[in-house]
Amino acid sequence: MPLEDLLDLSCGYRAGARDCPVSKTESMPSALEGERFDAVKGIVGRIAHDFNNLLTPLLAYPPLIRNDLPEGSCGASLLDVIEKTAQDMLHITRQLLELSGHGEYEFHLADLNEIVERTAAEAGAAAAAAGVTIQKQLSTPIPHVSACAERVVLALRNVLRNAFEAMPRGGEIVIATREQTVGGENAGPDAPAPGRYVVVDVCDRGEGIPVDLGRRIFEPFVSTRRSAERRGAGLGLSVAYRIVRDHGGYIAFAAREGGGTVFSLFFPVAEGAGSAA
Structure with missing residues (x-):
């Protein structure tokens, strides 16, 4: 649906x-409330939580790899793309987690x-x-x-x-x-x-x-x-x-x-x- x-x-x-x-x-x-939205927000929260965990290496490893690259390596620009994409993905998963109502504040x-x-x-x-x-x-x-x-x-x-x-x-x-x-x-x-x-x-x-x-x-x-x-x-x-x-x-x-x-x-x-x- x-x-x-x-x-x-x-x-x-x-x-x-x-x-x-x-x-x-x-x-x-x-409202983003009621039975119909409740039917999906739990699923959204679980998926976002899993994706958030999967993002950890994409965010943590590029700086480490960059330290091992020779100066002027074209691989540095590719790592920039990976980092930017991972940050975009992190933004989306945080928004989804917030939307799902998961979390204690x-x-x-x-x-x-x-x-x-x-x-x-x-x-x-x-x-x-x-x-x-x-x-x-x-x-x-x-x-x-x-x-x-x-x-x-x-x-x-x-x-x-x-x-x-x-x-x-x-x-x-x-x-x-x-x-x-x-x-x-x-x-x-x-x-x-x-x-x-x-x-x-x-x-x-x-x-x-x-x-x-x-x-x-x-x-x-x-x-x-x-x-x-x-x-x-x-x-x-x-x-x-x-x-x-x-x-x-x-x-x-x-x-x-x-x-x-x-x-x-x-x-x-x-x-x-x-x-x-």
Whole structure:
């Protein structure tokens, strides 16, 4: 059975960003959850775990072999190809493991502004290579959230990568944080639960999301990417969705006024938490 037949779809929630105004809300799948997805995620996790183990020699041996090659050997360039391919495979298996829900994670009080700063710094080289500048608009002070920081970084990194790929001619991406209270009038299976949230908005000026993909954009292996330059297309947003939902949050997207897309990641404010400086 095709994977897309195992996934459930539904509508989304209006996700406007204070600094990234939106003009049209797009729909999104309700969840990578439920019986149909459970039927495949266990299999995906086991396969990814096995492939992760098989990658060990492909990652460990090239540097050792390179030390034994004579200077100027053409074999060095072949080892570079092996290493690059192995890194691509490692990226895919890590995404699949995250998507499958395997793994145990510790949650601590976290400052999302610090996580955004870290993610933007780590993405600096990739942004420069893509001709993209990253502007940060961070609200301060902002409440703490309960989070596994490494996983939140991965979610933001994936959304940023999607934004880079949506802007093949480069441009500016805005990452903004804000606090938002969701009232009971918005309650429902396809909206954040009522409460206080810290929201991270990632705003691009890309080509937007095609209408025919709007309801499927968070499904595994669905991608708007036109280039096959990097392997693993179609997993990043699915993983971001899984991570945010595992934090008790919500993720949505909307068309941005003037062109582009806003992805909004809602993280519940930690109970009894104070504000970060």
